[in-house]
Amino acid sequence: LPKEDRLNNKKKEGKEVVKGYTSKKDLSAVKVGYSGPSMVAPYYVALEDVVKRSVQRYGMQYYTADGQEDVAKQVAAIEDLLSKGIQVLVLNPLDPKAVVPVVNRAIAEGVVVFIVDSMIDEKAAYTSSVVANNTLNGELLGLWLAETKNEALKIAIISGNQGNPVGREKRLGFVRGLADGQLRQNAKTNFDIVAQGWGGWNNNGGLKAMEDILAAHPYVNVLLAENDAMALGAYKIIKQMGKENQITILGFDGQKEAFDMLKTGKFEATAQNSPKILGETIIELVARHLNGEKVNKLNYTPSVLISKKNVDEYYDAKALF
């Protein structure tokens, strides 16, 4: 097997779900409310779009109010959805804990709650969830790096924002995979994480962070960005400073623009975190639940490492993201 495929077939926690479900019941009376963290990132915009279309595909009524990047606003948004009399709440929590009280209140009012994309604290009595396996995604990238680059690695990480649990899982998974891979090959590790910058999950932030990282640590030879958007920003600086061939760029998510970069070899790998799969899956779970089927509490989307080799399989020119 090629290396990537082998990696992708590694053990997976949680259950993967099969797609293409048709409802037996008429769901047209069901009101589904979706609340995302914000609408200011293309990832969330794409996810909202998929959720909406999936809800409508099952003939259910769709309502939405997003958190506008502030947990208090997300709480208010959920409350406002409840005021509209939704029976199903699909929630992408801005924070795992902060929405627990309002989610439990919703459940007490008879609303079933589904979690998508970001995990919620276990105190919330939600019905089912779908998330990407961030740790595993990180591990895949780490392993891949250990297996493809044998020199001394001077790694810079560009993280999203402080305290974000997803980012933490991603980078810790990465470190774990990298250490594990190197140990397996050389019985010792040979990497330094020389800097961590903060890029606010966006292009510009990534650019700024990279600029400062390179000024202070010009010898960096690996960049791990916790999402592709920041990697795209950072690439601008890397290119500008003529270090295109010196730095291995790794990202997360599988954004369309990142796929272009993979194709041309500017990026080396990213780990899939597809809003399309997430959105379709969660609504399918909603539909199954409404049909009286039993659904798993925790579900993962497939973890896939995407590189130049397999990028064409995942590229969708029409995708929003």
Add this chain to the structure above:
Amino acid sequence: MKKELLKNNTLIIFLILLVVSSLVSNSFLTGNNLSNLLRQVAPIGLISIGMFLVILTGGIDLSVGSIVATIGVVFALLSYEVYFPVALTISLALGIGIGLLSGYLVAYRKIAPFIATLAMMTIVRGAGFLFSKGAPISVGPHSSAILTLGTGAFLGIPYSAWILMIVFAAVYMVVRYHVFGRKIFAVGSNEEAVRLSGISVESVKFSVYVIAAFFTAIAALMMVGRTGVGTANIGIGLELDAIAAVVIGGASLSGGRGSVLNTLLGVLILGMIGNIMNLLDVTSYLQQLIKGVIIILAVVFQRNQK
């Protein structure tokens, strides 16, 4: 009170919005939604009342959003260490402490309020991030009582709304009937004359920042009560909402003019706008745009009064 209401157009704007809201969405006038609305506006209401006092003296406080974040974090951290009343007291005291510092910078160091509180805004939020290491911290088991504050109700009205009403009534009384209230107005209209009348302008200015920070700390605890976590990235831009509420309430940013009652109406107006747009499924982009337009319309309408 009647005169105060009639002097401005705030009440009219409020009533128009109320009628429009109940017409366009039949979820609006439900008990559930109204109690949601109250819960949502309570913290920003408290903050706006504090902001109102600051603005009356001709000042401004940009640090309130950061205070909300940091006090929330501190309370959550404390909730693991000490009992609820102690955590509560320390958090409120810290809020007051921040107000003392802002007040000191403005009143005694004579730094322009915009700049002093802008600096405080980044300092306080930076501290919040430092304390929390950026992570949201859930409230410890000792202090789950705070959740009651955030989510409970008495006579069908959320506790937080009760607190808002009490604070409002107290400030209303002080502004109208207390020596301190009168000094605040006077300082906002002519500092020099006030100083020469033997009133310490500094202590008046100092006090309003302390009071505003104190109210904001209470609001922070309300928000922790609603979410159960303290997190340092909450409340960004809150100061602008509070200022907008005060101005929609007809107060003048140069000080000396305004009313608490109309400030409260301003808060309700902004809260209702957000609520009704959520009920109508307006996307958050459009919400922003519409909110901006409504602020301008409200202010222009205010101006056309008399």
Add this chain to the structure above:
Amino acid sequence: MKKELLKNNTLIIFLILLVVSSLVSNSFLTGNNLSNLLRQVAPIGLISIGMFLVILTGGIDLSVGSIVATIGVVFALLSYEVYFPVALTISLALGIGIGLLSGYLVAYRKIAPFIATLAMMTIVRGAGFLFSKGAPISVGPHSSAILTLGTGAFLGIPYSAWILMIVFAAVYMVVRYHVFGRKIFAVGSNEEAVRLSGISVESVKFSVYVIAAFFTAIAALMMVGRTGVGTANIGIGLELDAIAAVVIGGASLSGGRGSVLNTLLGVLILGMIGNIMNLLDVTSYLQQLIKGVIIILAVVFQRNQK
């Protein structure tokens, strides 16, 4: 020019920072880092110069951050539709259009600048999100020339820094030697007297918002040039940085006093603080905190002048 520099302590603060920076980090004085620094400060420098003019008249413009975002988005969208010069022209014209609206609200509708531009801030950003649907839009192939603007250099100095210098020189000349510049000072110092001298206060105020928006639109294009994308969530809080730069440069928020030169120094000071802290690997929490403290120190130090 010498007098202007010596009147304030800004230069001293700048020099102290420069010396400290080169001592604590040996990456600081490298050509690479300095050219980074210039590239980083160029857009905020342009914005601050516009802000300076607005503040001179006693106003404030909170909408600049949103303008940066939305003009960037608009340019990126246009880059797929029309040729580069057309996209450039339309984007700048739109920037001017936003300025016209802010200026109209402040000068002719007499809405307090803080409120008018606060509303514009949310409106403009809301529009940016609507246009872009929240996604960053990469610049189309027609307009890749913009990337040269963002990343290229002439004589080792980035283009954007050249633009900043040209704008600075022009504004410097106008402020010192042109009637318009003197009118700006005059309006900020005593509006009524200016009005009674037969000068239209309105048109002066109006103009500064237009100019500020125009400079901001140029800054927006610079930023697009650096990143190659237009995105609506860029530049949040930029207005506060610009205001802080102007104030660190010794200008008075009540208008009538300040200097462009010192504003530029203020921009460099803030830029250097951020840069050196990044070079020293200070975590961003602490960076915020330190930035706040430095703003206060700078202002207090300014005050102790004379």
Add this chain to the structure above:
Amino acid sequence: MLQLKNIRKSFGGVHALKGVELCVKDGEIHALLGENGAGKSTLMKIISGAHIADEGEIFFNDSKIKHNSPHVAQQHGISIIYQEFSLVPDLSVTENLFLSRFAKSSWINWERMHKEAASLINSLGFDMDVKSIVRTLTVAQQQIVEIAKALSQNVKLLILDEPSSVLGPKEVKRLFEMLKGLKAKGVSIIYISHHLEELLVLTDKITVLKDGKTIETVETDTVDKDRLVSLMVGRELGQMYPQKNKAIDQQSKVEIKSLSTRFTKEPLSFDIHRGEIVGIGGLVGSGRTEVLESLFGSDRIHANEILFGGRVWSFKRPEQAIRQGWGMLPEDRKKSGGVLDLSIKQNISLANLGKIANSWGFINETKENEIVGRLIKKLRIKVGDATHALSTLSGGNQQKVILGKWLNLDLKVLLIDEPTRGVDVGARSEIYHIIQKLADDGVFVLMVSSDMDELMGLSDRILVFKNGTLQGEVLRPDFSEEAVLRMAIGAK
């Protein structure tokens, strides 16, 4: 040359002008006289284009001025010196002089402008650095800049709204010479002042305004002071200055020792006796205001030692002084005297809120209304409603309110700076009587005044200052303008 017909103007509910007629001929100095709030300034602002009349017509050189504005008025050659300063404090003298020329957009040739400015100032017989920022000038210097600004272009009609109130005698004399020179060149002048003596020596005609209406226009030669007053006030005024009946208590006194201010070269000492009104005279800018501020603790930098009530005091802050029963009537009514946005009632209560509040600090409104009502009656303040803003009152009545603020407390010492600046004759006389009554009741009074008449009419003793030093004192029997002036300019 200038003819106004049936000019009407109201501000909201206030009818400031109710059909004014005025006719000014070529080369005539025409005085405008009337009580505070009669509408003089409003009328002038209508001529200068700062206000637009609601009704009425303005003819200038027989042609009707339509769509008046400051710019249009300037083009007709109408120049005005406003009652309130209309200089731009942060700009240089030069820029202020040429501000109206800034209407045309162009680059500035600083060298040439400074030169022109300097020669303009010199041609008026004054001297100052035209590059200096107006903010740093003294009030008198600023007034000179105002005058120069008004004359900086080709003037056909010059309007001066109370120009002399901030000038010293020397400057006033110079101003009068200048005005007469302009008159000789055929320039018409409208001159407003509350000082009847000035009008009598300077003007050709006097128009009296009352309650926004023209009462009468008279030839100056045909009238005297009493006639003017009765035209203006509508009644005989009686005695301008109060009688001095009570003997001064030489034993009881406030002793001021080693007082120093920003401008004193050496510490100075003087006493105030009970029942005595001590006047402080001197040229404008001689540092008299600072003496009062230093005593009252409002100018924090400076030291003094006050022996009073058997103890030694040195007030660092106004509240300390006020606690000991001191009060101060500041020089600038609008800037530091009254809080214009607050109600009349609240202004009167401002200095002793403690007295009308209960121990919790809540205000007892009944008590407040009672006290305020009593004071309003006692001071004969003309108010419709004490809850209206102070800004709705005329200057004289505002001054009485600010005075009333101090009567409300247990007043022992009253410091007064320019008690009647810009106040009309009627109100002025009332204020004098109030001050004398206070002294008679045992209040120590220290009063700075630049109005020689007032200084001599009211004081029991005059201390004369020059450049921050106490030159000496003149006792009441020796009072004469010459004696005081001589000392003030340092001539022996």
